Amino acid sequence: MAAIQLTVALATIDTAIANTALPAIASDLHATPAASVWIINAYQLALVATMLPLAALGEIIGHRRVYLSGIVVFTASSLACALVSTLPMLTAARIVQGLGASAIMSVNAALIGCLYPPSRLGRGMGMNAFTVGVSFAVGPTVASMILSVASWPWLFAVNVPLGIAALALALPALPRTKRGKHAFDPVAGVFNVVAFSSLIFALGEAAHREPTSRVLVAAAIAVIFGVLLVRREAGHPAPMLPVDLFKRPVFALSIVTAICSFAAQGLAFVSLPFFFEDILHRSQVETGFLMTPWPVVVALAAPIAGRLSDRYPPGLLGAIGLAILGVGMASLALLPAYPSVHAIAWRMALCGAGFGFFQSPNLKAIMSSAPPERRGGASGMIGTGRLLGQTTGAALVALCFGIAGRHGPTLALATGAVFSGAASIASGLRLFAPSHRAGAAVR
Incomplete structure (x- = not known):
C-alpha cells in the first residue's frame, strides 16, 4: 500500500505543480499563454485516451506489470521534461509523462482491491483518497517553494529520485494478480484512443471558445469511433469500454x-x-x-x-x-x-x-x-x-x-x-x- 500511495502522490503533485508553474514556463520558453496551455492539455489527453486500454492490458498481463512500467515511463519522461528547451519538445515529453501516469492511475484501484478484503476495502479507498487530497493541497506550495530557489525544470527533475524510490519500493511489494485468458485487441485500443482524445479535444476547444465547426467535427469523430468501439467489442468477455x-x-x-x-x-x-x-x-x-x-x-x-x-x-x-x-x-x-x-x-x-x-x-x-x-x-x-x-x-x-x-x-x-x-x-x-x-x- 505504501508503494502504491507514493506513486499516486507523485503523479497527483506533478499535475498541481505544472498548473502552478505554467506562467513561469511560458515566459522562459517565449510561448504565448494560449500555446502554453498545451503543456497541460497534452498530459490530460494522454491520460484519458489511454487509461481504458492500459486497464484492459492490466487484466491480461497483470496489474503489477502495467503499474511498474508506468513508474519507469513517468520517471524517464520527467527527466526529459527537465532537459527540453522548446515548447514542442516539452509538449511531447508531457504526452509520454501522461502515458506513464495513465498506466499508474489505470490500475491503482485494482491493486488496492487485491490488498484489502471486501469488508475492509473502504479503508483502502479512504487512504487512497487521503493521499490524493493531501497531494493536491500541497502541490501549489511545493511548486512555489521550488520556484523560489530554482528554475522550472527542477519541478520535473525532483520526480526522478522520487520515481526511483517508488520503483524500488514497488518491485518487491506489489501483488501478482491473476491474468485473463483473452487477448488484447489493438484495433479496439485505437478506436478508444481516437474516441476519447477527440472528446477531450472537443471539450477543450469549446472551453476556449474556438470555432464551432472545429468543436463539432471533433465531437462527431468521438461519437463515430465510440460507436465503432462498442460494435467491435460486442460479445467480448472483457470489453475495453x-x-x-x-x-x-x-x-x-x-x-x-x-x-x-x-x-x-x-x-x-x-x-x-x-x-x-x-x-x-x-x-x-x-x-x-x-x-x-x-x-x-x-x-x-x-x-x-x-x-x-x-x-x-x-x-x-x-x-x-x-x-x-x-x-x-x-x-x-x-x-x-x-x-x-x-x-x-x-x-x-x-x-x-x-x-x-x-x-x-x-x-x-x-x-x-x-x-x-x-x-x-x-x-x-x-x-x-x-x-x-x-x-x-x-x-x-x-x-x-x-x-x-x-x-x-x-x-x-x-x-x-x-x-x-x-x-x-x-x-x-x-x-x-x-x-x-x-x-x-x-x-
Whole structure:
C-alpha cells in the first residue's frame, strides 16, 4: 500500500505543480499563454485516451506489470521534461509523462482491491483518497517553494529520485494478480484512443471558445469511433469500454455519480480564482490561502468516510456528502459583496467535507460492484470518469463566462451546485439497486 500511495502522490503533485508553474514556463520558453496551455492539455489527453486500454492490458498481463512500467515511463519522461528547451519538445515529453501516469492511475484501484478484503476495502479507498487530497493541497506550495530557489525544470527533475524510490519500493511489494485468458485487441485500443482524445479535444476547444465547426467535427469523430468501439467489442468477455459492467445498476450509477461530482469540482476549481479576485476583490496571495480549506478537509474526511463505507451503504454516504457539497457551492454563489475571510473559509471547508465524504464510498462501490476478474476495467473507469467530469466542468466554466460575462464565476458555482444535486440523486438511487438489496441480505 505504501508503494502504491507514493506513486499516486507523485503523479497527483506533478499535475498541481505544472498548473502552478505554467506562467513561469511560458515566459522562459517565449510561448504565448494560449500555446502554453498545451503543456497541460497534452498530459490530460494522454491520460484519458489511454487509461481504458492500459486497464484492459492490466487484466491480461497483470496489474503489477502495467503499474511498474508506468513508474519507469513517468520517471524517464520527467527527466526529459527537465532537459527540453522548446515548447514542442516539452509538449511531447508531457504526452509520454501522461502515458506513464495513465498506466499508474489505470490500475491503482485494482491493486488496492487485491490488498484489502471486501469488508475492509473502504479503508483502502479512504487512504487512497487521503493521499490524493493531501497531494493536491500541497502541490501549489511545493511548486512555489521550488520556484523560489530554482528554475522550472527542477519541478520535473525532483520526480526522478522520487520515481526511483517508488520503483524500488514497488518491485518487491506489489501483488501478482491473476491474468485473463483473452487477448488484447489493438484495433479496439485505437478506436478508444481516437474516441476519447477527440472528446477531450472537443471539450477543450469549446472551453476556449474556438470555432464551432472545429468543436463539432471533433465531437462527431468521438461519437463515430465510440460507436465503432462498442460494435467491435460486442460479445467480448472483457470489453475495453466496460459495457458489461454498465449492465450492473450499482456500477452504472456510481460512474454517473463520479462524473457529475467531478464536473462540480471542475466548475468550482476553475471558477473560484476568478470569483475571489474579480467578484470578491481578493489578492492573488489571499486567493491561494482561500482555496486551501477545500482540499485539506477532503483529505481529513476521506479516511473517515472510507471506514464508514465498510459499515454503511456507500449510496447513502455519497448522497449525504454530495448534498453537503451542493449546499456549500450554493452558499459560495450567494456570498455578499464583501464577506469576511471566516465566511469564505467555512463555506470552502463545507464543500471539502461534502466531497471527501462522497469520494471513498463511491470508489468502494465501483470496485465492489465489479467481479474480481474485471477489477482492471472498473479501475480504468474510475480515472476516466474523473477526467471526463473535470474536463466537462472546465468547459462549462467557459460557457458560463460567455453567458454571464463578469458574473460568470457566480453562474459556474450555481451550476456546480446543480451537478452536485444530480450526483446526490444518482448516489441515492443505488440504495434501490438490485445488487444493493442482495448485499444487504447477505450482511
